[in-house]
Amino acid sequence: MKATLRRQVGQLLIVGLEGPELTSIERAWLKLVRPGGVILFRRNIEEARQTVQLLREVTEIIGKSCFRCIDIEGGLVDRLRDLIAPMPSPAEVYATRKPAIFRKHGQLIAREARSLGFNTVFAPVLDLALPVSADVLCNRAVSADPAGVTAYALPFLQEFAAEGILGCGKHFPGLGGSSLDSHQSMPVIQRSWKEMWDEDIAPFRALAVRLPMIMVAHAAYPQASGAAVPASISRFWITKILRQKIGYKGLVISDDMEMGGILTQRIIEEAAVNAVAAGTDILGVCKEPGLVIRAYESLLSEAESSPSFRRSVQLAARRMAHYKKQYQLKNFPRRFSSKVLENLRTEAKKFSTKI
Template structure:
């Protein structure tokens, strides 16, 4: 499930809108950061979802603000980590696991990767110190990392989207950072990656680069094309087959060790959804009022 709150809220027509990360962060209250994850996690769990592709770890630099809006909220990696840790703890309390995104960072991107390929001209040293800091700090805390469809030519000297780049997925995320969890692609139907490769080639290149799980979120035809291409490539390319088996083993071990994936998913109950909708509304009001008080206190200094 893709439920961050704010702009990205796939369940707003079911339970009502959840507040954005930026609104919750503006309260300055770590307990509300955790409650944000808990409220969202309870909704996901009640509807039989055990994974939420959140929180966003992108930094809120000026270049990306028109695109990211309330999805990102600070230029300080430590502030992003503080919110993300509490949000993830809230999700876990509801039996839901999260995913850090969008590696290696969309904070300097001025195009929307849903439609275009952002080209982020930022040196690797700056990316390492700024955008990658949350991933380095939380490498043992993130069950999954979701890789974006932006290009970083100054950082790695290739023009590929990060989602198709072995340098980013294997060399940087796996080896240099030392991340051991699951690596997931952003939706492979997005324009940012389809401008670089058709869907079936994108799936193969993501796995070849070191990815574990391909997200294809809308068209059944694309799912079938990608699956068939992955199977055919594995049948004829021994090195690629080993790469697929490596990811398959990682996914199998992950599922066996993850308590969230062992739980029996409940049958959705209209009464429970109604109660959670009320709790969500109450939480949203709490965030609104506390943000207002925090803003007023800041203005009075």
């Protein structure tokens, strides 16, 4: 049972790596933890063949059905901008008011990711573009109108699905009301329940059946929830609202558990256990090996000692296995094609010029 539980706990983690190549220490802890997936950042991406090789090595260690993740929204958040070509921001694309352009944005991002071996892209952003968050979200958010956010995201997600890429709506229940960056500290968003439900949460509600994953924010909403607890560890937001009231059936993932928005509130051990107990399926621990191991060991220890928490881990692991099978994650490309990449570069540049 212990070996099975260890595997189930590992599956709940998506982890980051330190550089462009696996170190011997990374290979060792990847074999120990056997995480459910990996996420690459610009520090891991130097050139195309190296990126493909890195993903291939990780896949061989942790399993073919792993989530191979990357952040590509366009604009400020675009991990492939230097490798392929800069992608226009969501706000620039939305400004065209043309669904065909929204669709093309999703298609190009999905094809770029897939060409290098990724199968999961953490996009689109569904936060509202409210004045208070303009300096934080910048061009990542597209509209203050929930209907406008949905209008952009729907064709974008449809193209992700057509290309075999899993998308992820973020950051539930919404960061549009925040003047703080949750990378550094925890925003306390003073919006009422009605404002949250009718406005911030509306795009998540409208797109729930289209979203394989929803990412939960490290922000508190005391007026709406009655508690100044980060949504990422809140049973109210994750289980009561997202799962039960909205009826979301996909995978719930935390924002990076190394961010100040959560680590200013809890140590990593408590944060990891609290998040899974609240209903989270996947924890992102995106850089420090020490924090990955601490999160993993704390989850395992709690699962071994608490029957109720063990059931939470088992439920999340089963949900992960179910959706990995349902989504039939694309097999890793047999070989890298520089021609495909060059064609994508040309197409992305034309798209940017058009925008």
